[in-house]
Amino acid sequence: MNSGLSIVLTLSVLLSFVLAVARLPGETVTGLSYLRPQWILLILFFYCQQLPYRRGVFFVLLFGSSRHSDDQTTYRRGVIFIWFFGFFADVVLNEPFGLNGAIFASIAFFTWRFHQRHQMQSTVQQAMMVFLIVFLAEVFRAFVMHFVADQPWDILPLTTALSSAILWPFFSRLLLRLIGPGSN
């Protein structure tokens, strides 16, 4: 992996976390937070889809090592690492340990398993896939948070999935331009 790509990867992951917690002006939390796209899931889905041959993509983020192998060990390590990486998201988003790990690892597994099919899909089909993935992830999150923190059920999974899907075509085009040709 070239250093330019590593920088884009690192910065985009960092930016996704910043955007995930950024507050809107005026109030601490406003009604517009219902339309906040799931930036972290979008970035995870994008890199798992676009860089499938680097299954230890987050190893690369941390250690700068290049992994070109396609073997099952690297594959498993990638999923396990992403599961651990979810701990950091748990702390950032103030959620119980293990919740984001389960979501991230499931998305990474699913995306890597079907990455060739995803890459052949049109942008609209990909956006629909993003909607489905984010919606299921958010329903799972809402389900857990309902039991853990007595969080009420409402339309948040639907609205975030919708805004994420609408954003996806622009988001993926921008990132594809940034990581440059020949990366997939």
Next chain:
Amino acid sequence: MSFALIYLDAFWKQTRDNQDPSLLPIYQILKDARAVLSTPASYIYALAEIPYTTSDSVQDLAADRSALNAENKQLKATLLMQSLQVQRYAALKSENDRLRELLGSRKKLPGNAVIAEIFGAVPNPYTRQVFIDKGSDDGIVDGLGVVDAQGLFGQIVSVGKTSSRVLLVVDRDHAVPVRVNRTGTRLIAGGTGENTSLLLENVPISADIVVGDLVETSGFGGRFPDGYPLGVVSAISNGSGLTYAQVELRPSAQLNSSGHVLVIMSQRQNNNALIDGDNQSSRREIAAQ
């Protein structure tokens, strides 16, 4: 694995009767891991605040001299007035302590406080929490009360090395023992999830409460210091058919606009004796004590 962790991290403290002591070290590891990770997490929040801090700096640079002079004069006048009050407060506090000693009471007015800056809010529409820039390095521990210039702001629920998380008084999971200033009636005030209102819980229909009454902390339970204003009664509904009167408060603290808060430090000894927790059940139990 994930479900086991979620259970341990979130439910373990709530099911105190069925706790397996062998799981305690694992729970402690999770708690320590959260404290360690909260430091890098606080940098994420600090980065997210850059647009606001930059715009404040630009506004400061662009402020014109005469406006600054006027503001300076006004602040000096306010400072003078408040120093007079502080002098009076110091005298009253020592007098109060002496009288309490004479009465054999162990309770003292709170002394130390640490000033902290708010640098981020938890981006979840269901919870009302903010981050402050003081952590265990500054002596902050779980459960300390937090106030702003106008009244009770919240309590510390999670402590990192250099930052802490504050649960606001209006959070749905927050409850605080209070007293109506005019009559001395003791009640529990719970959050509603809205930044502009609190509810008094289980108020008898016949209770002597009117719109405009000041409600302050009672100090029961030891978590919050005594006598800090929590809010003013803004609406009362005690029509027929209701078991309890519904009393709404408007919070005194500037929950939306406060930039700085004070963490009341002297409650630490009390809190160590209390149940350590940041979940709903333990807070409610503490509030009910």
